[in-house]
Amino acid sequence: MSYTTEDFDQSLQRVTLEPRDIEAVVAAWGTGSGMGEDAGHFKWSEDGASDWSGGFLMRRRDGRYVYLTGWCDYTGWGCQDGATLHEFDARPTYADLKALDEYDHAPPESEWDIEPADLNRWLSTSVAEHPEPSTR
Numbered sequence: 001m002s003y004t005t006e007d008f009d010q011s012l013q014r015v016t017l018e019p020r021d022i023e024a025v026v027a028a029w030g031t032g033s034g035m036g037e038d039a040g041h042f043k044w045s046e047d048g049a050s051d052w053s054g055g056f057l058m059r060r061r062d063g064r065y066v067y068l069t070g071w072c073d074y075t076g077w078g079c080q081d082g083a084t085l086h087e088f089d090a091r092p093t094y095a096d097l098k099a100l101d102e103y104d105h106a107p108p109e110s111e112w113d114i115e116p117a118d119l120n121r122w123l124s125t126s127v128a129e130h131p132e133p134s135t136r
Contacts, residue, residue, distance in 0.1 A: 002030050002031075003029070003030025003052070003054045003113075004030075005118055005119065005122050006077070007030055007052055007054055007070065007072075007077075008028070008056055009122070010070065010072070010077040010081070010083075011054070011056065011068050011069070011070025011083040012068065012083075014070065014081070014082060014083035015083050015084070015085040016085070017066060017068070017085055018133055019123055019126045019127050019130070020061075020127045020130070020133075021060055021061055021062075022058045022059070022060060022061070022123055023058075023059045023060060023061045024058065024059050024115070024123070025057070025058050025115070025116055025119040025120050025123065026057045026058060026059055026065070026091070026114075026115065027056075027057045027112045027113065027114050027115070027116075028054065028055065028056045028057070028112065028113045028116045028119060029054055029055055029106060029107050029111065029112045029113060030053070030054030030055075031052070031053060031054065031105050031107065032051050032052040032053065051073050051074045052070075052071060052072050053069070053070065053071040053103070053105045054069070054070060054071075054105075055067060055068065055069045055070075055097065055101075055106060056068045056069075056070075057091075057092070057097065059091075064087060064088060064089055064090075065087070065088040065089075065090065065092060066085055066086065066087050066088070067085070067086040067088070067092065067097055067100065068083060068084070068085050068086075069084050069086075069100070069101075070082065070083040070084075071083075086100055094109040094112075
């Protein structure tokens with residue numbers, strides 16, 4: 001499957017990390033099954049489908065890294081969903097991130113979306129529009 005900008009935004013809203021603290025999204029992936037249509041790949045897509053889970057590796061402005069994982073059931077965001085944030089002092093390896101995937105949903109390293117342009121564009125726009133901490 002894939003992920004949408006909404007999947008990134010909704011996952012981010014469920015943890016204590018502000019968009020203004022993120023320098024860049026380094027890599028991302030998303031997957032799902034069930035109702036809806038599958039984009040046929042793990043990278044960004046305009047439309048999401050079904051239940052969803054995914055991960056976003058990000059570089060913070062202070063040089064550290066965070067790995068955000070999120071999920072929602074087939075009804076979408078706002079019903080049954082969640083997110084977890086993992087922090088690293090240095091860039092983690094794919095094996096480090098895979099070890100955190102308790103449900104084994106993450107794709108092979110070659111299938112990750114590297115430096116996802118749509119997420120980084122959303123991030124820069126979000127920070128420009130809301131430079132102060134949000135009231136999430």
